[in-house]
Amino acid sequence: MPSPTSVENPKGLPPILKSEIKLQLALTTALAVITTIVVLGRLYIRRFYIGKVELNDWVLLLAWIFLIGFTGTQLASVPTAYTLSDHLEQGVFDPDAITLKLKYDYVLIILYYACVYLTKLSILCLYLRLCKRENKLRYLSSGWLLRALTWLTLVFITLMFIPCVLVSICRCIPPSNVWSIRSDAKDVGCINRIVFFLSTSVLHIFADIVIAILPIPLVLKIRGPLIYRISLLGVLMLGLLATIACVGRLVILVEAYQGKGFFYQYATMINTWSYCECALGIIGASVPALKPVLRKIFQILGAAGWTNASCTGPQERSGQSGSLPYHIAIEENKRRIKNLHLAEAGDLQDSKCSKSVSKTRTDSSGSGSARTQSPLTTRQEVSIPLAAKLRMSGCSDTH
16 A cells, blocks of 8 residues: 555656566575575584684674675565555555665665675685695695785775775765665765666676686696596686676666666666675685585485595506595505505515624624624614514524
8 A cells, every 4th residue: 555655656657577576585585595504504514524613714604694684684675665566556656665665775785795895805814724824735835926916805805895885875965865766866965876886896896706716826736636626626616606696786787877767676686686696605605615515415425436536546547645635645645655665675575684694693703793783773663563574574583
């Protein structure tokens, strides 16, 4: 029912498409559930599998909290959008409904910028944490370059985030003009929000591409199977899903800029793409931390044999350990130590008989005891199982 302040639609304002509202409701609900499962699963793995929750995990948790606020505000705006659409279809102009819808949009854009910034910050914190391991990992010999570029990117997105939030809050003078239907007009003391959104979207796309490119040189330097490096690179590139959503948002903004309609006509799809960008960014940043659970799932599905073969086969042929999972690296080291012991045992078997004869002759003459102990002393480093094998070989000290 129209509000008491409703009047006849004097300009024939077009209604909001209900199909867009339904799409917004479906995507928001589905992505909210998926993102919540992914983030909580990430924290559970970090806490109980890894044993430590890092700074980038906490930052991403904060981004998820803002996303929950985004979700609640967007879902709360759906009934208002339906009401506004019905009124405009009936030829009724309801200023209260339009004002309420624009107030929701005002809150959503602030939550959007905060969520996007925190998601990017979480990824950059992960890169900085990898840089701290530079002295422990040989393939991070160029980690100083990644660290410098990461800090530059972090400063860039921070300097971009602060003005975005300030402009979103104080876009109009007085601020009450923000939720005016004429807030894009030049004579009401507001900047054009569509132009502002266009410029920030381009900067966000640029930042996403830079963040995706940063770890590529380090991943390519990892010594290991090609399929392992490609899969790792693919996981890191999942953050580009948010970039795709940002491009979709940019397309709607270009249509709004070129069109002659009002902002409320495009706000529904702009908010939908904005939500997809935030949610997909959080999901893409969380997938690498879900590796233990994904491995369990592959084992249940029977894919463990294919995974192990693809990871270990080229390793055994090339003799390189590379950056393998922990349990595979342990088995590889055991195999190498065993081969080293066997090779050492073969060298000893070639010379142990002559050394035993020399030791027996020296003991019988009663001289050179200090010198005769040196060959035995040099072999005291051999492990007990290896010494037992030497005694069983057929030669003894009484040869």
